[in-house]
Amino acid sequence: DAGITQSPRHKVTETGTPVTLRCHQTENHRYMYWYRQxxxxxxxxxxxxYGVKDTDKGEVSDGYSVSRSKTEDFLLTLESATSSQTSVYFCAISDQGAYEQYFGPGTRLTVT
Amino acid sequence: GQQVMQIPQYQHVQEGEDFTTYCNSSTTLSNIQWYKQRPGGHPVFLIQLVKSGEVKKQKRLTFQFGEAKKNSSLHITATQTTDVGTYFCAGRVRDYKLSFGAGTTVTVRA
Incomplete structure (x- = not known):
């Protein structure tokens, strides 16, 4: 498996609180992605x-923000968590963009 | 909404039988990829197809990309219990983004 870790692996939080999920890679890949399942x-x-400090929105970006200050780290922040954001979150990396992607182990987030 | 549609959503297979899962897009895709996710696990890359009409095989798995590059299929022969999981197709729609299908979840009866 590619060197990708996600933290935390499990989190329970209350509605209205901010939450930050972290993705860390040791592969030096240029592209990093956040998905929800x-x-x-x-x-x-x-x-x-698509690079340090270069980010773009996907299809379900409302209520989420991201930051990438280093090649190896990509942070996902839920500004004010809602129950509809209860999900499993996966980080993925790629060295060629929309080609072969490697996924992290996932973070299971529950918003109560 | 999702640009890549996948059918069937569930596939219940007798061990030893064959089955096929299909992936369709309303737009032309520059590539199609297939991933497998075991229960409780994360998606794992299986294969990528790029050329129109391309066919690739991995042991009992056969992957095909349609001539118009709008559809793809995954055919598994002689299903085994190790084939259990969810199979996703994903197509590059533009820029650096992939659009994933909703997946086909496969269960196997021994």
Whole structure:
């Protein structure tokens, strides 16, 4: 498996609180992605990064922000968590963009 | 909404039988990729197809990209219990983004 870690792996939080998820890679890949996975929807892109400080929105970006200050780290922030953001969040990396992607182990987030 | 549609959503297969899962897009894709996710795990890259009409094989798995580059299929022969999981197709729609299908979840009856 590619060197990708996500933290935390599990989190329970209350509605209205901010939450930050971290993705860390040791592969020096240029592209990093945040997806959420919900039953019946597959993987939906939240935000992605094509370089340090270069980010763009995906199809479900409302309520989420990202930052990438170093090649190896990509942070996903839920500004004010809502129950609809209860999901499994996966980080992925790629050295060629929309080609072969390697996924992290995932973070299971529950918003109560 | 999702640009890549995948059918069926569920596939229940008797061990030893064959099955096929299909992926369709309303727009032309520059590539199609397939991933497998075991229960409780993360998606793992299986293969990428780029050329119109391309066919690739991995042991009992056969992947095909349509002539118009709008559809793809994954055919598994002689299904085994190790094939259990969810299979996703994903197509590059533009820039650096992939659009994933909703997946086909495969269960196997021994």
């Amino acid at each position: 919900d039953p019946g929807h597959g993987l939906r892109l939240i935000h992605y990064s």
